[in-house]
Amino acid sequence: xxxxxxxxxxxxxxxxxxxxxxxxxxxxxxxxxxxxxxxxxxxxxxxxxxxxxxxxxxxxxxxxxxxxxxxxxxxxxxxxxxxxxxxxxxxxxxxxxxxxxxxxxxxxxxxxxxxxxxxxxxxxxxxxxxxxxxxxxxxxxxxxxxxxxxxxxxxxxxxxxxxxxxxxxxxxxxxxxxxxxxxxxxxxxxxxxxxxxxxxxxxxxxxxxxxxxxxxxxxxxxxxxxxxxxxxxxxxxxxxxxxxxxxxxxxxxxxxxxxxxxxxxxxxxxxxxxxxxxxxxxxxxxxxxxxxxxxxxxxxxxxxxxxxxxxxxxxxxxxxxxxxxxxxxxxxxxxxxxxxxxxxxxxxxxxxxxxxxxxxxxxxxxxxxxxxxxxxxxxxxxxxxxxxxxxxxxxxxxxxxxxxxxxxxxxxxxxxxxxxxxxxxxxxxxxxxxxxxxxxxxxxxxxxxxxxxxxxxx
Ligand SMILES: Cc1ncc(COP(=O)(O)O)c(C=O)c1O
Numbered sequence: 213x214x215x216x217x218x219x220x221x222x223x224x225x226x227x228x229x230x231x232x233x234x235x236x237x238x239x240x241x242x243x244x245x246x247x248x249x250x251x252x253x254x255x256x257x258x259x260x261x262x263x264x265x266x267x268x269x270x271x272x273x274x275x276x277x278x279x280x281x282x283x284x285x286x287x288x289x290x291x292x293x294x295x296x297x298x299x300x301x302x303x304x305x306x307x308x309x310x311x312x313x314x315x316x317x318x319x320x321x322x323x324x325x326x327x328x329x330x331x332x333x334x335x336x337x338x339x340x341x342x343x344x345x346x347x348x349x350x351x352x353x354x355x356x357x358x359x360x361x362x363x364x365x366x367x368x369x370x371x372x373x374x375x376x377x378x379x380x381x382x383x384x385x386x387x388x389x390x391x392x393x394x395x396x397x398x399x400x401x402x403x404x405x406x407x408x409x410x411x412x413x414x415x416x417x418x419x420x421x422x423x424x425x426x427x428x429x430x431x432x433x434x435x436x437x438x439x440x441x442x443x444x445x446x447x448x449x450x451x452x453x454x455x456x457x458x459x460x461x462x463x464x465x466x467x468x469x470x471x472x473x474x475x476x477x478x479x480x481x482x483x484x485x486x487x488x489x490x491x492x493x494x495x496x497x498x499x500x501x502x503x504x505x506x507x508x509x510x511x512x513x514x515x516x517x518x519x520x521x522x523x524x525x526x527x528x529x530x531x532x533x534x535x536x537x538x539x540x541x542x543x544x545x546x547x548x549x550x551x552x553x554x555x556x557x558x559x560x561x562x563x564x565x566x567x568x569x570x571x572x573x574x575x576x577x578x579x580x581x582x583x584x585x586x587x588x589x590x591x592x593x594x595x596x597x598x599x600x601x602x603x604x605x606x607x608x609x610x611x612x613x614x615x616x617x618x619x620x621x622x623x624x625x626x627x628x629x630x631x632x633x634x635x636x637x638x639x640x641x642x643x644x645x646x647x648x649x650x651x652x653x654x655x656x657x658x659x660x661x662x663x664x665x666x667x668x669x670x
Pocket of ligand 1: 319320321322345346348349391393417419420440441442443452453454
């Protein structure tokens with residue numbers, strides 16, 4: 213059979229198999245072998261040339277000419293604690309999100325803690341939450357003295373499954389805490405309907421979901437409060453930073469007072485005219501943090517559009533590769549934030565190549581990727597630690613602090629499976645163009661075509 217009549221797929225398969233065999237037999241490094249034979253489609257991990265030669269967009273993006281004057285102005289003013297720039301950022305963020313008010317905090321974790329506490333969610337209250345989230349979400353619930361109750365996920369969307377929420381409601385349930393995890397919106401229409409039916413509060417964790425929308429309404433504006441993070445990896449990267457948005461003026465006054473040592477603010481007035489109005493903490497932002505945020509704000513809209521366009525393109529194309537199952541968005545989602553782009557990896561379609569092996573291979577092609585969350589958020593030792601704390605021991609009946617019973621009651625099998633099969637691509641990959649997306653798809657195809665050889669070489 214001439215090379216011309218030999219199908220590309222068969223050629224790739226045999227050439228890469230031969231390449232591994234020869235490399236193993238002779239001890240020659242695969243890269244040298246691949247170069248000498250010119251086999252372009254040999255996976256990089258077996259010595260071929262990586263699909264991706266260049267890098268990806270760096271993150272965070274900082275443009276000295278336009279961004280630095282803002283920051284210098286803040287630093288040179290000598291006023292570094294919160295003042296005009298923080299207030300300007302809050303005004304702009306409220307406008308962008310479509311909320312009446314915004315208040316910044318030192319980070320997203322403290323945005324959540326502040327919001328939870330000022331909604332009077334605390335000791336002996338249960339808060340229904342997804343297990344597929346970053347630990348900050350559940351730490352915030354526990355820090356407020358409340359009890360996280362885990363409802364399993366919808367593996368297609370990666371979000372809390374509204375069908376699993378209602379069965380977790382008890383007489384102690386005070387709130388639902390949906391997380392728009394990975395920047396993909398949770399099903400807020402159904403969650404709000406459940407909350408209304410059972411008279412529950414809703415705190416949205418939007419710490420990965422800036423500008424994401426459901427029916428053209430921004431996430432963070434559905435529940436009683438929405439909480440954001442501006443940590444270094446986030447789409448508005450300030451280093452550390454967070455914000456709460458809400459339309460509830462009295463609640464926002466309480467949040468403000470809390471974040472400023474409980475000093476009187478707006479409708480929060482101290483008895484007898486005392487300025488020490490309520491129990492507070494100090495979680496205020498600094499002026500130069502606001503300056504860093506303000507400098508990047510004008511880029512967020514365009515970057516979000518780019519991520520969405522690339523994600524749509526990538527999702528459609530990669531779904532044609534057997535064993536690669538991209539995430540789904542709910543029908544009512546008009547925009548996602550795409551902090552991460554998740555897909556499920558079905559190893560049976562890749563000749564049993566393990567997920568670890570797949571990730572190594574994809575990285576070798578020049579496509580950064582990771583496994584995402586592990587499956588211990590609903591059973592990890594941090595929960596036991598909270599249960600054993602003096603406050604929890606005093607607040608909760610003994611049976612609620614029975615750790616083994618808690619773990620048993622909070623099992624989420626779909627979450628566990630999702631954690632075993634998921635692969636994440638980071639948001640910065642989505643800042644490229646369609647040819648960059650094609651590189652990702654070509655890498656996936658190459659791994660699929662050579663799965664047998666890759667597996668046996670590992
Ligand atoms: C889902 C989620 N919630 C909360 C947080 C906490 O935000 P921060 O790191 O700003 O405290 C994060 C941060 O990564 C997050 O991803």
